[in-house]
Amino acid sequence: METLxxxxxxxxxxxxxxxxxxxxxxxxxxxxxxxxxxxxxxVGALGVREVLATGRPxxxxxxxxxxxxxxxxxxxxxHRTYAAIEYRIEKDFLANIPxxxxxxxxxxxxxxxxVSGLGASVSATRALLLVxxxxxxxxxVFFLLSRRKAIGQIVGLLVIENGLFATGLYAxxxxxxxxxxxxxLDLLTAVLVLGVLVLHIDDAFETTDTDRLDGLKG
Amino acid sequence: MGxxxxxxxxxxxxxxxxxxxxLALALSARPRAAHLAAQVLSMAGAAAGVASSLLFLLRAxxxxxxxEPPLAALVGTVPLLGLTVVLDSLSAVFLLALSVxxxxxxxxxxxxxxxxxxxxxxxxxxxxxALFVLAMALVFTAGHLVLxxxxxxxxxxxxxxxxxxxxEKEDTVAAGTLYLVMAILGGALLLAAILLVFSATGSFSMxxxxxxxxxxxxxxxxVLLLVAAFGVKAGVVPLHVWLPxxxxxxxxxxxxxMSGIMLKTAVYGLLRFLLHMMGAQEAWWGILVLALGLLSAxxxxxxxxxxxxxxxxxxxxxxxxxxLIWTGIGLGLTASALGSPAVAALAVFAAVFHAFNHAFxxxxxxxxxxxxxxxxxxxxxxxxxxxxxxxPGLSVLFLGGSLAISALPPFGGFASEWTTLQALxxxxxxxxxxxxxxxxxxxxxxxxxxxxxxxAYLKAxxxxxxxxxxxxAAAHATEAPLAMRLAIGLLVAASLAxxxxxxxxxxxxxxxxxxxxxGALGLQLGWDxxxxxxxxxxxxxxxxxxxxxxxxxxxxxxxxxALAAVxxxxxxxxxxxxxxxxTWDCGYGEPDARMQFSASGFSKAFLIVFRFLFRPTRELKAxxxxxxxxxxxxxxxxxxxxxxKYLYDPLVAFVHRLSDRARQAxxxxxxRGYLAYVLGALVxxxxxxxxxxxx
Numbered sequence: 001m002e003t004l005x006x007x008x009x010x011x012x013x014x015x016x017x018x019x020x021x022x023x024x025x026x027x028x029x030x031x032x033x034x035x036x037x038x039x040x041x042x043v044g045a046l047g048v049r050e051v052l053a054t055g056r057p058x059x060x061x062x063x064x065x066x067x068x069x070x071x072x073x074x075x076x077x078x079h080r081t082y083a084a085i086e087y088r089i090e091k092d093f094l095a096n097i098p099x100x101x102x103x104x105x106x107x108x109x110x111x112x113x114x115v116s117g118l119g120a121s122v123s124a125t126r127a128l129l130l131v132x133x134x135x136x137x138x139x140x141v142f143f144l145l146s147r148r149k150a151i152g153q154i155v156g157l158l159v160i161e162n163g164l165f166a167t168g169l170y171a172x173x174x175x176x177x178x179x180x181x182x183x184x185l186d187l188l189t190a191v192l193v194l195g196v197l198v199l200h201i202d203d204a205f206e207t208t209d210t211d212r213l214d215g216l217k218g
Numbered sequence: 219m220g221x222x223x224x225x226x227x228x229x230x231x232x233x234x235x236x237x238x239x240x241l242a243l244a245l246s247a248r249p250r251a252a253h254l255a256a257q258v259l260s261m262a263g264a265a266a267g268v269a270s271s272l273l274f275l276l277r278a279x280x281x282x283x284x285x286e287p288p289l290a291a292l293v294g295t296v297p298l299l300g301l302t303v304v305l306d307s308l309s310a311v312f313l314l315a316l317s318v319x320x321x322x323x324x325x326x327x328x329x330x331x332x333x334x335x336x337x338x339x340x341x342x343x344x345x346x347x348a349l350f351v352l353a354m355a356l357v358f359t360a361g362h363l364v365l366x367x368x369x370x371x372x373x374x375x376x377x378x379x380x381x382x383x384x385x386e387k388e389d390t391v392a393a394g395t396l397y398l399v400m401a402i403l404g405g406a407l408l409l410a411a412i413l414l415v416f417s418a419t420g421s422f423s424m425x426x427x428x429x430x431x432x433x434x435x436x437x438x439x440x441v442l443l444l445v446a447a448f449g450v451k452a453g454v455v456p457l458h459v460w461l462p463x464x465x466x467x468x469x470x471x472x473x474x475x476m477s478g479i480m481l482k483t484a485v486y487g488l489l490r491f492l493l494h495m496m497g498a499q500e501a502w503w504g505i506l507v508l509a510l511g512l513l514s515a516x517x518x519x520x521x522x523x524x525x526x527x528x529x530x531x532x533x534x535x536x537x538x539x540x541x542l543i544w545t546g547i548g549l550g551l552t553a554s555a556l557g558s559p560a561v562a563a564l565a566v567f568a569a570v571f572h573a574f575n576h577a578f579x580x581x582x583x584x585x586x587x588x589x590x591x592x593x594x595x596x597x598x599x600x601x602x603x604x605x606x607x608x609x610p611g612l613s614v615l616f617l618g619g620s621l622a623i624s625a626l627p628p629f630g631g632f633a634s635e636w637t638t639l640q641a642l643x644x645x646x647x648x649x650x651x652x653x654x655x656x657x658x659x660x661x662x663x664x665x666x667x668x669x670x671x672x673x674a675y676l677k678a679x680x681x682x683x684x685x686x687x688x689x690x691a692a693a694h695a696t697e698a699p700l701a702m703r704l705a706i707g708l709l710v711a712a713s714l715a716x717x718x719x720x721x722x723x724x725x726x727x728x729x730x731x732x733x734x735x736x737g738a739l740g741l742q743l744g745w746d747x748x749x750x751x752x753x754x755x756x757x758x759x760x761x762x763x764x765x766x767x768x769x770x771x772x773x774x775x776x777x778x779x780a781l782a783a784v785x786x787x788x789x790x791x792x793x794x795x796x797x798x799x800x801t802w803d804c805g806y807g808e809p810d811a812r813m814q815f816s817a818s819g820f821s822k823a824f825l826i827v828f829r830f831l832f833r834p835t836r837e838l839k840a841x842x843x844x845x846x847x848x849x850x851x852x853x854x855x856x857x858x859x860x861x862x863k864y865l866y867d868p869l870v871a872f873v874h875r876l877s878d879r880a881r882q883a884x885x886x887x888x889x890r891g892y893l894a895y896v897l898g899a900l901v902x903x904x905x906x907x908x909x910x911x912x913x
Contacts, residue, residue: 107901114904138900145893210889 002125005170008042009132012166013108016139019159020100020146025082028155029075035136035162036070043169058177065184074158074191081195082151085202094146104142108135129170136163150198150208154191161187224277227270228305231317232355234263238348246341253328253335256344260324260351267317267355271310275726302423304361308494311570311727312358312479312486315577318712319478320351326585326705327471330592343383350376350475357483363412363422370408373483374401374451377476381468393463400460404450411443411491424495437496441503444491445510452484452540455514456861462521465533466597470588473529477536478581484540485573488547489566498554498562505656508548512660514541515667517831517861523674524825524832524857526817528587528597531678532580535623538667539576543569545660546638549645558648565641571723572634575716579622579631582709586616589698589706590682594691599678599817604687608695611703613683618710620675622717625668628773630716637720639664670824677820686811718773818855825857832857 015035022028040063047059094100111134115127122130140163144156165183198208205212222230238259245252305313327347334340353376356369378401382394416422419431432440446457453461465473492503518537525531546569553562589612590605591597606613622629625636639661646657687693697703716723803809825834834857842849886892 110901110904110908114908117908138897141893141897141900145890145897148890214886214888 004045005042006125006128008038008045009129009166009170012038012162013132013135013139016136016143016159016163017101017104019155020104020139020143021097023097025149025151026079028152029078029082032078032155032158032162033071033075035159036066036075039162039166040066040071042166046169062177062180062184065181069184069188070158070162074187077191077195078151078154081198084199085151085208094148100142100146104139107138107142111135111138126170130167133163133166133170136160136166139163148209148211150194150201150210153210154194154198157190157194158187224270224273224305224310227266227273228303228313228359231263231266231270232352234259234266235348235352235355238263239345239352242341242344242348246339249335249340250332252341253331253344256341256348257324257328260348261321263348263351264317264321264324267313268321270305271314271317272726274305274310275307275314302361303356303359303365304424305359307727308486308489308570309358311574312482313355315482315574316351316354316358316479319475319577319581319709322581322705322708323471323474323478323585325708326474326588326702329699329701330471330588331469333592338383343380346376346379347472347475350380354479354483358486361424363415363424366424367405367409367412370483371405373480374398374405377401377472377480380472381464381476383469383472384467387467390467393460393467397460397464400450400457404447404457407443407447407450411440411447414440414443424490432496437499441492441496441500441506444487445503445506448484448487448491449510451487452481452544453514453537454484454510454540454544455517455537456865458514458518458537459859459862459866461537462525462530462533465536465584466527466529470529470585470591473532474581474584474588477533477584478577481536481540482573482577485543485547485569488544489570492551493547493554493566498551501552501555501653504548504550504552504555505653506548507544507551508656508660511541511544511546511548512663514538514544516541516663519667519670519674520824520828520831523670523677524821525674526599528590528599528602528678528682529584530597531599531674532583532587535671535674536576536580538671539572539580539623541667542635542638542664543573543576545569545664546572546641549641549657549660552653553645553649556649556653558645561641561645561648564637564644567724567727568634568637568641570727571637571716571720572631574723574727575622575630575634575713578709578716579619579629579713582615582706582713583619583623585702585706585709586612586619589702590695592702593695593698594689596689596691599681601689602682602687602692603685603811603814604692605683605695608687608693609697612698612706613679615703615706615710616683617679618714619706620679622710622713624672624675626672628714628717628776630713630720633717633720635664635668673821673824677817681815681817681820685814686809688811818853822855825855831860833860834858 012035015031015038018034019028019031022031043059043066044063047057047063050059051057108131112131115131115134118127137160140156140160143159144153147153147156161183165180201210202208238256241259242252242256245255327344331340331343334343350373353369353372357366357373360366360369375398378394378398381397382390384390385394412422414436415432418433418436449457450460465477468476488507492498492507498504515538518534518539518541522531522534522538525534546565550562550566550569553559553565587597590602590609593609594602594605596602618629622631625631627633642657642661642664646654646661649657825832834855836853836855839852839854840848840850841852
């Protein structure tokens with residue numbers, strides 16, 4: 001079980017690197033979807049164990065919601081939004097890809113060092129899980145920072161959320177049921193609003209490059 | 219004595235102030251009724267406050283052999299917060315001053331603010347004023363640092379709203395803003411000091427505070443912070459900039475409260491913190507306070523003398539008086555630290571006595587200025603004149619206040635300034651040589667400021683009230699309403715009584731025996747020996763007793779001289795027939811108002827002599843074609859506010875530049891910049907965690 005968890009967590013971090021290394025919007029969305037699948041499998045496995053142990057189906061419900069939202073609905077929504085503005089191809093990233101990936105490696109090392117500072121208060125396995133989940137959060141923020149287009153930034157936000165969800169899961173064996181569902185619902189709203197917003201930005205500026213928003217400064 | 223103790227009376231007093239605020243708001247649909255109700259309730263609250271403080275001071279006389287009489291806790295603790303309200307001698311003296319002043323000011327406010335009813339939101343003003351008084355009462359009685367701080371800040375903010383009552387005037391709003399900024403600054407300094415104390419002692423209680431727990435560095439920082447915080451509130455030079463602007467901008471009754479008693483919270487704070495709580499451990503604390511006091515006394519009175527706006531003159535004079543009080547406190551702290559408790563007690567007594575006196579006569583003078591403004595709508599001395607004929611009652615009262623503040627007998631101002639001088643001389647005789655030199659200088663500085671204060675008030679009364687009216691408004695002023703005259707009369711009478719019987723105050727306050735930092739003192743301040751004292755403490759060599767002077771024989775002698783003069787005039791001059799005719803007048807005809815001393819002319823010579831301080835400019839503008847026969851002449855003279863120009867203006871400009879640059883650097887408006895802050899914060903958090911673990 002622990003080995004499975006570790007493997008899934010590592011794969012999630014790998015998906016985050018995939019995200020950073022990707023150049024096309026479609027690869028970003030695929031990376032996010034892959035990460036969501038891994039997360040859902042992880043939650044599902046924990047859910048099955050919990051049903052067998054205590055008979056409570058909470059985590060299985062969360063898993064179902066994860067699949068429905070993050071694996072199916074949100075990626076489709078993103079693809080559709082992107083399709084609506086696809087007629088231009090713009091250079092999207094700040095620095096070249098290897099530099100970005102190296103910076104992310106540095107971030108992971110920092111998290112590793114910080115978490116190892118926790119010492120013996122957490123088990124070695126849990127510490128590794130935390131390193132991976134927290135790294136996903138930081139890499140997500142970094143991705144947000146390194147991309148110009150609004151839709152890429154939405155994906156960054158979603159990846160950060162994945163990382164936070166995983167952190168909660170690993171740090172406390174799953175947050176309370178109601179909190180999990182509430183977060184997922186928030187996420188749904190956010191994606192809907194941001195999707196509309198991207199179309200509006202495109203409409204107003206003829207591009208989704210958020211650097212152009214600087215011109216709004218008073 | 220009395221059917222209730224001082225405790226219940228105190229709470230009755232606070233409840234009445236609160237009730238005044240509530241009732242004013244409840245009746246706000248009918249502003250006149252609300253105004254009257256609020257002022258009557260405030261007066262009742264003040265009367266209860268007088269009863270409470272007097273009952274406390276008159277309770278079984280505490281034998282002077284007790285080093286620290288037990289402090290009476292009125293109420294235990296409010297369960298969750300542990301806030302205590304405590305009355306002791308020091309609190310009671312200030313509470314008494316507050317209550318008497320509020321009694322007079324509330325009476326004065328009834329007719330003074332009546333013209334505003336319906337035009338402005340008078341009920342809200344009345345409610346805020348009542349709460350302001352309530353906050354000050356709590357400042358004086360707080361036994362807990364948090365309560366003290368809350369009451370202190372409430373006092374500052376409420377008074378800001380009172381200052382900007384006439385908010386349609388730009389000057390008023392600007393003055394209010396400056397006041398608010400300085401008040402927040404002072405509050406922040408106080409907060410820093412309190413938090414430092416808390417971090418060292420782990421307690422917010424003011425009563426079981428032990429300065430021994432403070433490490434020396436912390437103690438130094440706390441003392442500096444406290445002196446600065448109270449310096450802002452007291453308007454001590456160079457922290458005084460708000461005072462000469464806020465006081466004139468505020469309505470007359472508010473100025474009276476602010477100058478009369480709000481400034482005294484700084485005196486109370488200094489005594490409470492540095493002397494009572496921290497025990498005046500090092501001599502330099504007192505020297506610092508003393509030096510600030512002397513600087514304030516001279517700068518304040520010099521500005522008062524050259525000022526032509528009546529209320530600004532009074533405001534600058536408040537700076538001078540706070541300087542005198544700080545001088546006394548400074549000497550008290552130094553003498554206490556050097557182990558000369560007799561001198562310390564005399565100095566602290568002098569300071570508190572002067573604060574007490576100043577509350578009354580400056581309150582009365584500000585009310586007088588308010589009454590003049592009420593009648594003429596003018597504050598400029600250059601437009602007044604001749605009020606002694608149109609407002610005789612008010613003029614007599616204003617003269618009384620002027621005599622008191624000029625430290626002339628038989629008013630209280632004389633008694634307290636004389637005691638301050640006595641303390642300085644005693645300190646100079648007893649102290650180490652270096653201190654003696656400083657104190658000798660202080661005596662000279664005080665003498666100088668006393669003379670200038672007399673000149674300033676000679677100008678205020680001579681130009682404003684005597685002579686011929688300079689404008690029609692001054693010529694047609696009507697006598698102030700009876701309630702106003704009664705209110706001012708009460709304060710002037712209190713000042714007179716304090717001058718005639720200073721020993722009663724000394725005995726009543728029990729000061730010098732009661733709360734002095736270091737134990738029992740042999741200070742005896744009685745009815746007839748109030749200029750003498752007989753130290754019994756063997757610390758430093760006690761100074762020889764100074765010559766005594768009893769005010770009553772002096773007064774009798776003065777009266778006899780006056781009577782003799784009148785009789786002499788009657789007897790000698792009465793025999794000759796009086797012929798009334800006009801003398802040769804160089805062809806001028808009737809002397810008119812333009813021939814008298816103008817307000818600026820009165821102090822012009824002083825302005826020129828002290829031009830290094832004032833940097834005066836003058837301009838003579840002639841209108842008309844002919845050089846020698848211009849149609850009109852306009853003479854204007856200005857002087858530079860030195861402290862503002864060389865200290866505050868550069869400081870303000872620097873802060874502006876810095877914050878502008880910081881804003882441009884931080885608020886880039888770039889989305890990616892803001893995202894970078896998020897990443898930076900996360901990375902910094904991890905690094906901090908890492909380093910904190912490692913370290």
